[in-house]
Amino acid sequence: MSSESVVTHVVGALAVVIAASYALGALARRLGQPPVVGQLFAGIALGPSLLGLLPGQVYETLFPAQIQPILTSLAQVALVLFLFVVGYELDLGMLRGQRSVTAVSLSGFALPMAMGAGIVLVLPDAFASANGGHPIDTTFVLYMAIALSITAVPVLASIIRDQGLAGTRPGTIAMASAGVIDALSWPILAVVLVGGEHGSVRDWVVKAVLLVLYVLVMLFAVRPALERWMGRPGARAAAHLPVVVTLALASAWATNALGLHVIFGALLAGVIMPRLPDGSPDGRLLRPLQDIGGLLLPVFFAVSGMAVKLGGLRSSDLTLLVVICAAAVVSKVAAGSLSARGSRLPWRESLLIGVLLNTRGLTELIVLNVGLQAGVIGPRLYALLVVMALLTTAATGPLIKPLRRADGPPAVPVDLVIGTGKTPGARPEVPTADAEAAPRT
Secondary structure (H helix, E strand, C coil): CCHHHHHHHHHHHHHHHHHHHHHHHHHHHHCCCCHHHHHHHHHHHCCCCCHHHCCCCHHHHHCCHHHHHHHHHHHHHHHHHHHHHHHHHCCHHHHCCCHHHHHHHHHHHHHHHHHHHHHHHHCHHHHHHHCCCCCCCHHHHHHHHHHHHCCCHHHHHHHHHHCCCCCCHHHHHHHHHHHHHHHHHHHHHHHHHHHHCCCCHHHHHHHHHHHHHHHHHHHHHHHHHHHHHHCCCCCCHHHHHHHHHHHHHHHHHHHHHCCCCHHHHHHHHHHCCCCCCCCCCCHHHHHHHHHHHHHHHHHHHHHHHHCCCHHHCCHHHHHHHHHHHHHHHHHHHHHHHHHHHHCCCCHHHHHHHHHHHCCCHHHHHHHHHHHHHHCCCCHHHHHHHHHHHHHHHHHHHHHHHHHCCCCCCCCCCCCCCCCCCCCCCCCCCCCCCCCCCCCCC
Protein backbone atom coordinates (compact mmCIF):
# COMPACT_ATOMS: atom_id res chain seq x y z
CA MET A 1 0.00 0.00 0.00
CA SER A 2 1.44 3.38 -1.02
CA SER A 3 1.83 6.22 1.47
CA GLU A 4 -0.92 8.15 -0.31
CA SER A 5 -3.26 5.18 0.02
CA VAL A 6 -2.41 4.85 3.72
CA VAL A 7 -3.31 8.50 4.29
CA THR A 8 -6.59 8.03 2.42
CA HIS A 9 -7.51 4.99 4.51
CA VAL A 10 -6.62 6.78 7.77
CA VAL A 11 -8.80 9.77 6.88
CA GLY A 12 -11.70 7.48 5.96
CA ALA A 13 -11.27 5.38 9.09
CA LEU A 14 -11.27 8.48 11.30
CA ALA A 15 -14.50 9.67 9.68
CA VAL A 16 -16.17 6.30 10.37
CA VAL A 17 -14.86 6.10 13.94
CA ILE A 18 -15.84 9.62 14.98
CA ALA A 19 -19.28 9.39 13.33
CA ALA A 20 -20.08 5.99 14.86
CA SER A 21 -18.86 7.08 18.28
CA TYR A 22 -20.92 10.26 18.21
CA ALA A 23 -24.06 8.49 16.95
CA LEU A 24 -23.97 5.64 19.48
CA GLY A 25 -22.94 8.00 22.27
CA ALA A 26 -25.99 10.17 21.53
CA LEU A 27 -28.19 7.06 21.40
CA ALA A 28 -26.87 5.92 24.77
CA ARG A 29 -27.71 9.29 26.31
CA ARG A 30 -31.27 9.08 24.94
CA LEU A 31 -31.57 5.68 26.60
CA GLY A 32 -30.53 7.14 29.94
CA GLN A 33 -26.92 5.91 29.77
CA PRO A 34 -23.70 7.95 29.79
CA PRO A 35 -22.32 8.50 26.25
CA VAL A 36 -19.25 6.41 27.05
CA VAL A 37 -21.43 3.28 27.06
CA GLY A 38 -22.40 3.93 23.45
CA GLN A 39 -18.81 4.82 22.56
CA LEU A 40 -17.52 1.60 24.11
CA PHE A 41 -20.07 -0.37 22.13
CA ALA A 42 -19.11 1.54 18.97
CA GLY A 43 -15.51 0.47 19.48
CA ILE A 44 -16.50 -3.18 19.83
CA ALA A 45 -18.91 -2.94 16.87
CA LEU A 46 -16.16 -1.56 14.61
CA GLY A 47 -13.87 -4.46 15.50
CA PRO A 48 -13.74 -8.04 14.24
CA SER A 49 -16.44 -9.15 16.70
CA LEU A 50 -19.25 -7.44 14.72
CA LEU A 51 -17.97 -5.55 11.68
CA GLY A 52 -15.65 -8.46 10.91
CA LEU A 53 -18.65 -10.78 10.56
CA LEU A 54 -20.06 -8.86 7.57
CA PRO A 55 -19.45 -10.37 4.13
CA GLY A 56 -17.11 -8.78 1.64
CA GLN A 57 -14.25 -8.12 4.05
CA VAL A 58 -15.75 -4.82 5.20
CA TYR A 59 -13.59 -4.71 8.32
CA GLU A 60 -10.36 -5.33 6.40
CA THR A 61 -11.34 -2.70 3.83
CA LEU A 62 -12.10 0.02 6.39
CA PHE A 63 -9.26 -0.81 8.78
CA PRO A 64 -6.43 -2.49 6.85
CA ALA A 65 -3.46 -3.71 8.85
CA GLN A 66 -1.22 -0.97 7.45
CA ILE A 67 -3.12 1.81 9.24
CA GLN A 68 -3.35 0.05 12.61
CA PRO A 69 -0.08 1.59 13.94
CA ILE A 70 -1.26 5.08 12.96
CA LEU A 71 -4.62 4.64 14.69
CA THR A 72 -2.85 3.25 17.76
CA SER A 73 -0.55 6.29 17.85
CA LEU A 74 -3.52 8.67 17.64
CA ALA A 75 -5.21 6.72 20.44
CA GLN A 76 -2.11 7.11 22.62
CA VAL A 77 -2.01 10.87 22.00
CA ALA A 78 -5.68 11.07 23.02
CA LEU A 79 -4.88 9.17 26.23
CA VAL A 80 -1.95 11.44 27.04
CA LEU A 81 -4.06 14.59 26.73
CA PHE A 82 -7.00 13.05 28.59
CA LEU A 83 -4.91 11.83 31.53
CA PHE A 84 -2.94 15.05 31.69
CA VAL A 85 -6.25 16.84 32.30
CA VAL A 86 -7.21 14.22 34.91
CA GLY A 87 -3.93 14.81 36.73
CA TYR A 88 -4.27 18.58 36.48
CA GLU A 89 -7.76 18.52 38.00
CA LEU A 90 -6.85 16.06 40.76
CA ASP A 91 -6.81 17.67 44.20
CA LEU A 92 -6.24 15.45 47.22
CA GLY A 93 -6.54 18.49 49.50
CA MET A 94 -10.27 17.80 49.56
CA LEU A 95 -9.59 15.02 52.08
CA ARG A 96 -8.65 17.43 54.83
CA GLY A 97 -11.29 17.27 57.54
CA GLN A 98 -13.62 15.05 55.49
CA ARG A 99 -14.05 11.81 57.39
CA SER A 100 -16.76 10.42 55.12
CA VAL A 101 -14.69 10.90 51.94
CA THR A 102 -11.63 9.33 53.56
CA ALA A 103 -13.59 6.30 54.79
CA VAL A 104 -15.39 5.75 51.48
CA SER A 105 -12.17 6.21 49.47
CA LEU A 106 -10.08 3.76 51.47
CA SER A 107 -12.74 1.06 51.68
CA GLY A 108 -13.78 1.58 48.05
CA PHE A 109 -10.18 0.94 47.10
CA ALA A 110 -9.15 -1.81 49.51
CA LEU A 111 -12.16 -4.16 49.41
CA PRO A 112 -12.37 -4.42 45.57
CA MET A 113 -8.61 -5.01 45.51
CA ALA A 114 -8.97 -7.84 48.01
CA MET A 115 -11.88 -9.28 46.03
CA GLY A 116 -9.97 -9.08 42.74
CA ALA A 117 -6.98 -10.88 44.21
CA GLY A 118 -9.23 -13.35 46.02
CA ILE A 119 -11.12 -14.61 42.98
CA VAL A 120 -7.81 -15.30 41.22
CA LEU A 121 -6.49 -17.25 44.20
CA VAL A 122 -9.73 -19.22 44.49
CA LEU A 123 -10.10 -19.91 40.72
CA PRO A 124 -6.54 -20.07 39.36
CA ASP A 125 -7.35 -22.73 36.75
CA ALA A 126 -10.26 -20.74 35.31
CA PHE A 127 -8.11 -17.63 34.98
CA ALA A 128 -5.22 -19.65 33.54
CA SER A 129 -7.54 -21.02 30.86
CA ALA A 130 -9.03 -17.62 29.99
CA ASN A 131 -5.65 -15.90 30.03
CA GLY A 132 -4.36 -18.00 27.16
CA GLY A 133 -1.07 -19.19 28.57
CA HIS A 134 -0.06 -15.94 30.28
CA PRO A 135 1.34 -16.70 33.75
CA ILE A 136 -0.95 -16.51 36.78
CA ASP A 137 1.72 -15.08 39.05
CA THR A 138 1.96 -12.35 41.66
CA THR A 139 1.97 -9.65 39.00
CA PHE A 140 -1.28 -11.00 37.54
CA VAL A 141 -2.95 -11.25 40.97
CA LEU A 142 -2.04 -7.65 41.80
CA TYR A 143 -3.12 -6.49 38.36
CA MET A 144 -6.57 -8.08 38.77
CA ALA A 145 -6.82 -6.43 42.17
CA ILE A 146 -6.22 -3.01 40.57
CA ALA A 147 -8.60 -3.79 37.68
CA LEU A 148 -11.50 -4.30 40.11
CA SER A 149 -10.64 -1.26 42.25
CA ILE A 150 -10.93 1.36 39.48
CA THR A 151 -13.77 3.90 39.36
CA ALA A 152 -14.09 6.06 36.22
CA VAL A 153 -14.15 9.68 37.41
CA PRO A 154 -15.17 11.36 34.10
CA VAL A 155 -17.93 8.81 33.42
CA LEU A 156 -19.15 9.12 37.01
CA ALA A 157 -19.32 12.89 36.59
CA SER A 158 -21.51 12.44 33.51
CA ILE A 159 -23.83 10.02 35.34
CA ILE A 160 -24.14 12.33 38.35
CA ARG A 161 -25.01 15.25 36.11
CA ASP A 162 -27.50 13.30 33.97
CA GLN A 163 -29.21 11.72 37.00
CA GLY A 164 -29.72 15.07 38.72
CA LEU A 165 -27.32 14.26 41.56
CA ALA A 166 -24.95 17.18 40.99
CA GLY A 167 -24.63 19.14 44.22
CA THR A 168 -26.13 16.44 46.43
CA ARG A 169 -24.23 14.90 49.32
CA PRO A 170 -24.05 11.38 47.77
CA GLY A 171 -22.95 12.74 44.39
CA THR A 172 -20.27 14.99 45.84
CA ILE A 173 -18.86 12.35 48.20
CA ALA A 174 -18.85 9.72 45.45
CA MET A 175 -16.99 12.04 43.05
CA ALA A 176 -14.38 13.04 45.61
CA SER A 177 -13.89 9.42 46.69
CA ALA A 178 -13.58 8.21 43.10
CA GLY A 179 -10.80 10.72 42.47
CA VAL A 180 -8.90 9.50 45.51
CA ILE A 181 -9.41 5.84 44.55
CA ASP A 182 -7.93 6.40 41.11
CA ALA A 183 -5.09 8.47 42.58
CA LEU A 184 -4.20 5.47 44.74
CA SER A 185 -4.60 2.97 41.89
CA TRP A 186 -2.26 4.54 39.32
CA PRO A 187 0.96 4.45 41.39
CA ILE A 188 0.29 0.86 42.48
CA LEU A 189 -0.34 -0.14 38.86
CA ALA A 190 2.99 1.44 37.93
CA VAL A 191 4.78 -0.54 40.65
CA VAL A 192 3.04 -3.75 39.54
CA LEU A 193 4.14 -3.29 35.93
CA VAL A 194 7.73 -2.42 36.83
CA GLY A 195 7.95 -5.34 39.24
CA GLY A 196 6.40 -7.72 36.74
CA GLU A 197 8.91 -7.14 33.98
CA HIS A 198 11.30 -9.94 33.17
CA GLY A 199 14.92 -9.35 34.05
CA SER A 200 17.31 -9.46 36.96
CA VAL A 201 16.69 -7.90 40.33
CA ARG A 202 19.44 -5.42 39.51
CA ASP A 203 17.61 -4.28 36.36
CA TRP A 204 14.39 -3.82 38.32
CA VAL A 205 16.12 -1.81 41.06
CA VAL A 206 17.85 0.42 38.49
CA LYS A 207 14.55 1.09 36.72
CA ALA A 208 12.76 1.84 40.01
CA VAL A 209 15.51 4.26 41.09
CA LEU A 210 15.37 6.04 37.72
CA LEU A 211 11.61 6.37 38.06
CA VAL A 212 11.92 7.89 41.55
CA LEU A 213 14.57 10.31 40.28
CA TYR A 214 12.31 11.29 37.40
CA VAL A 215 9.43 12.05 39.77
CA LEU A 216 11.74 14.18 41.94
CA VAL A 217 12.97 16.12 38.91
CA MET A 218 9.39 16.79 37.83
CA LEU A 219 8.39 17.97 41.31
CA PHE A 220 11.43 20.05 42.28
CA ALA A 221 12.83 21.24 38.95
CA VAL A 222 10.14 21.23 36.25
CA ARG A 223 7.30 22.50 38.43
CA PRO A 224 9.21 25.56 39.81
CA ALA A 225 10.39 26.37 36.28
CA LEU A 226 6.80 26.25 35.04
CA GLU A 227 5.64 28.47 37.91
CA ARG A 228 8.24 31.12 37.05
CA TRP A 229 7.53 30.96 33.34
CA MET A 230 3.73 31.03 33.61
CA GLY A 231 3.81 33.72 36.32
CA ARG A 232 6.07 36.16 34.46
CA PRO A 233 4.68 39.67 33.80
CA GLY A 234 2.63 39.92 30.62
CA ALA A 235 2.34 36.13 30.19
CA ARG A 236 -0.59 35.12 27.98
CA ALA A 237 -2.53 31.89 28.44
CA ALA A 238 -2.51 31.25 24.68
CA ALA A 239 1.28 31.01 24.79
CA HIS A 240 1.11 28.41 27.59
CA LEU A 241 -0.83 25.79 25.64
CA PRO A 242 2.00 24.61 23.31
CA VAL A 243 4.36 24.34 26.27
CA VAL A 244 1.80 22.38 28.29
CA VAL A 245 1.15 19.93 25.43
CA THR A 246 4.90 19.52 24.93
CA LEU A 247 5.30 18.80 28.65
CA ALA A 248 2.55 16.16 28.60
CA LEU A 249 3.95 14.39 25.54
CA ALA A 250 7.57 14.58 26.71
CA SER A 251 6.67 13.25 30.17
CA ALA A 252 4.71 10.40 28.55
CA TRP A 253 7.73 9.56 26.39
CA ALA A 254 10.02 9.60 29.45
CA THR A 255 7.96 7.12 31.46
CA ASN A 256 7.60 4.91 28.40
CA ALA A 257 11.38 4.92 28.04
CA LEU A 258 11.61 3.84 31.69
CA GLY A 259 9.54 0.76 30.91
CA LEU A 260 6.15 2.12 31.97
CA HIS A 261 3.14 3.12 29.93
CA VAL A 262 2.75 6.65 28.55
CA ILE A 263 -0.26 7.23 30.81
CA PHE A 264 1.90 7.52 33.93
CA GLY A 265 3.98 10.35 32.49
CA ALA A 266 0.85 12.16 31.33
CA LEU A 267 -0.72 11.90 34.80
CA LEU A 268 2.46 13.09 36.51
CA ALA A 269 2.74 16.07 34.15
CA GLY A 270 -0.82 17.07 35.04
CA VAL A 271 -0.25 16.67 38.78
CA ILE A 272 2.82 18.95 38.84
CA MET A 273 1.16 21.72 36.79
CA PRO A 274 0.98 25.06 38.63
CA ARG A 275 -2.52 26.13 39.63
CA LEU A 276 -4.30 29.44 40.06
CA PRO A 277 -3.90 31.30 43.38
CA ASP A 278 -7.08 29.72 44.75
CA GLY A 279 -5.69 26.24 44.05
CA SER A 280 -7.90 25.46 41.05
CA PRO A 281 -6.66 24.55 37.54
CA ASP A 282 -6.63 27.23 34.84
CA GLY A 283 -9.74 26.81 32.68
CA ARG A 284 -8.04 28.58 29.77
CA LEU A 285 -5.70 25.61 29.53
CA LEU A 286 -8.20 22.90 30.43
CA ARG A 287 -10.87 23.71 27.87
CA PRO A 288 -8.80 23.35 24.67
CA LEU A 289 -7.10 20.23 26.00
CA GLN A 290 -10.49 18.69 26.83
CA ASP A 291 -11.80 19.55 23.37
CA ILE A 292 -8.82 18.01 21.58
CA GLY A 293 -8.75 14.93 23.78
CA GLY A 294 -12.50 14.45 23.47
CA LEU A 295 -12.29 14.57 19.69
CA LEU A 296 -9.56 11.92 19.57
CA LEU A 297 -10.87 9.59 22.30
CA PRO A 298 -13.20 7.75 19.85
CA VAL A 299 -10.04 6.50 18.16
CA PHE A 300 -9.00 4.96 21.47
CA PHE A 301 -12.40 3.26 21.78
CA ALA A 302 -12.07 1.92 18.23
CA VAL A 303 -8.54 0.58 18.78
CA SER A 304 -9.66 -1.00 22.06
CA GLY A 305 -12.70 -2.55 20.37
CA MET A 306 -10.56 -4.03 17.63
CA ALA A 307 -8.74 -6.04 20.30
CA VAL A 308 -12.03 -7.51 21.58
CA LYS A 309 -12.73 -10.82 19.85
CA LEU A 310 -15.96 -12.15 21.28
CA GLY A 311 -16.01 -15.01 18.80
CA GLY A 312 -12.98 -16.54 20.49
CA LEU A 313 -14.68 -16.90 23.87
CA ARG A 314 -15.59 -20.32 25.26
CA SER A 315 -18.55 -21.42 27.35
CA SER A 316 -16.34 -21.62 30.45
CA ASP A 317 -15.36 -17.99 29.91
CA LEU A 318 -18.97 -16.92 30.36
CA THR A 319 -19.03 -18.50 33.81
CA LEU A 320 -15.86 -16.63 34.68
CA LEU A 321 -17.44 -13.41 33.37
CA VAL A 322 -20.34 -13.85 35.81
CA VAL A 323 -17.88 -14.37 38.68
CA ILE A 324 -15.84 -11.28 37.72
CA CYS A 325 -18.93 -9.10 37.35
CA ALA A 326 -20.37 -10.30 40.66
CA ALA A 327 -17.09 -9.67 42.47
CA ALA A 328 -16.74 -6.22 40.87
CA VAL A 329 -20.27 -5.11 41.72
CA VAL A 330 -20.55 -6.60 45.20
CA SER A 331 -17.14 -5.32 46.36
CA LYS A 332 -17.70 -1.75 45.17
CA VAL A 333 -21.30 -1.42 46.33
CA ALA A 334 -20.59 -3.04 49.69
CA ALA A 335 -17.43 -1.02 50.31
CA GLY A 336 -19.02 2.30 49.44
CA SER A 337 -22.29 1.61 51.24
CA LEU A 338 -20.92 0.22 54.48
CA SER A 339 -18.21 2.84 54.85
CA ALA A 340 -20.68 5.65 54.16
CA ARG A 341 -23.11 4.16 56.67
CA GLY A 342 -20.26 3.87 59.15
CA SER A 343 -19.77 7.63 58.72
CA ARG A 344 -23.42 8.04 59.85
CA LEU A 345 -25.01 8.71 56.48
CA PRO A 346 -28.57 7.40 55.98
CA TRP A 347 -28.87 3.96 54.38
CA ARG A 348 -30.41 5.28 51.16
CA GLU A 349 -27.59 7.76 50.61
CA SER A 350 -25.00 5.15 51.57
CA LEU A 351 -26.34 2.66 49.02
CA LEU A 352 -26.41 5.38 46.39
CA ILE A 353 -22.74 6.16 47.00
CA GLY A 354 -21.87 2.47 46.68
CA VAL A 355 -23.74 2.19 43.37
CA LEU A 356 -22.05 5.31 42.00
CA LEU A 357 -18.59 3.96 42.84
CA ASN A 358 -19.35 0.89 40.70
CA THR A 359 -18.95 3.00 37.54
CA ARG A 360 -15.87 1.98 35.53
CA GLY A 361 -16.07 2.83 31.82
CA LEU A 362 -13.18 4.72 30.23
CA THR A 363 -10.68 4.52 33.11
CA GLU A 364 -11.11 0.75 33.35
CA LEU A 365 -10.56 0.48 29.60
CA ILE A 366 -7.27 2.35 29.95
CA VAL A 367 -6.09 -0.06 32.65
CA LEU A 368 -7.10 -3.05 30.52
CA ASN A 369 -5.19 -1.74 27.51
CA VAL A 370 -2.10 -1.25 29.65
CA GLY A 371 -2.35 -4.86 30.87
CA LEU A 372 -2.86 -6.20 27.34
CA GLN A 373 0.10 -4.28 25.93
CA ALA A 374 2.30 -5.33 28.85
CA GLY A 375 1.40 -8.99 28.31
CA VAL A 376 -0.16 -9.39 31.75
CA ILE A 377 -3.51 -10.42 30.27
CA GLY A 378 -4.33 -12.16 27.02
CA PRO A 379 -6.99 -11.38 24.38
CA ARG A 380 -9.70 -13.65 25.84
CA LEU A 381 -9.46 -12.31 29.38
CA TYR A 382 -9.17 -8.78 27.95
CA ALA A 383 -12.49 -9.30 26.14
CA LEU A 384 -14.13 -10.54 29.35
CA LEU A 385 -12.91 -7.56 31.34
CA VAL A 386 -14.04 -5.09 28.65
CA VAL A 387 -17.53 -6.62 28.79
CA MET A 388 -17.40 -6.35 32.59
CA ALA A 389 -16.54 -2.64 32.33
CA LEU A 390 -19.39 -2.11 29.89
CA LEU A 391 -21.95 -3.98 32.01
CA THR A 392 -21.04 -2.41 35.35
CA THR A 393 -21.11 1.08 33.85
CA ALA A 394 -24.44 0.48 32.10
CA ALA A 395 -25.96 -0.90 35.31
CA THR A 396 -25.26 2.27 37.31
CA GLY A 397 -28.14 4.33 35.92
CA PRO A 398 -30.88 1.71 36.43
CA LEU A 399 -29.61 0.96 39.96
CA ILE A 400 -29.69 4.65 40.89
CA LYS A 401 -33.36 5.21 40.08
CA PRO A 402 -34.94 3.16 42.91
CA LEU A 403 -32.55 4.79 45.41
CA ARG A 404 -33.46 8.38 44.54
CA ARG A 405 -36.21 10.24 46.35
CA ALA A 406 -37.89 13.56 45.75
CA ASP A 407 -36.96 14.94 49.17
CA GLY A 408 -33.30 14.00 48.88
CA PRO A 409 -30.39 15.82 50.51
CA PRO A 410 -30.02 19.54 49.88
CA ALA A 411 -27.78 20.77 47.12
CA VAL A 412 -24.28 21.92 47.94
CA PRO A 413 -21.65 23.48 45.66
CA VAL A 414 -19.84 20.97 43.44
CA ASP A 415 -16.87 22.99 42.26
CA LEU A 416 -14.54 20.42 43.83
CA VAL A 417 -15.81 17.69 41.51
CA ILE A 418 -12.83 16.48 39.53
CA GLY A 419 -12.78 15.17 36.01
CA THR A 420 -16.05 16.86 35.07
CA GLY A 421 -14.73 19.11 32.38
CA LYS A 422 -15.84 22.15 34.38
CA THR A 423 -13.46 24.75 35.64
CA PRO A 424 -13.47 24.73 39.43
CA GLY A 425 -13.78 27.94 41.36
CA ALA A 426 -13.54 28.35 45.10
CA ARG A 427 -13.25 25.00 46.80
CA PRO A 428 -16.27 24.27 48.97
CA GLU A 429 -16.52 21.80 51.79
CA VAL A 430 -17.78 18.30 51.14
CA PRO A 431 -20.93 17.86 53.22
CA THR A 432 -20.00 15.53 56.03
CA ALA A 433 -22.06 12.73 57.46
CA ASP A 434 -22.02 14.47 60.80
CA ALA A 435 -23.90 17.49 59.48
CA GLU A 436 -27.65 17.26 59.57
CA ALA A 437 -29.51 18.14 56.42
CA ALA A 438 -30.64 21.75 56.44
CA PRO A 439 -34.41 22.16 56.65
CA ARG A 440 -36.16 22.90 53.39
CA THR A 441 -38.15 26.09 53.02
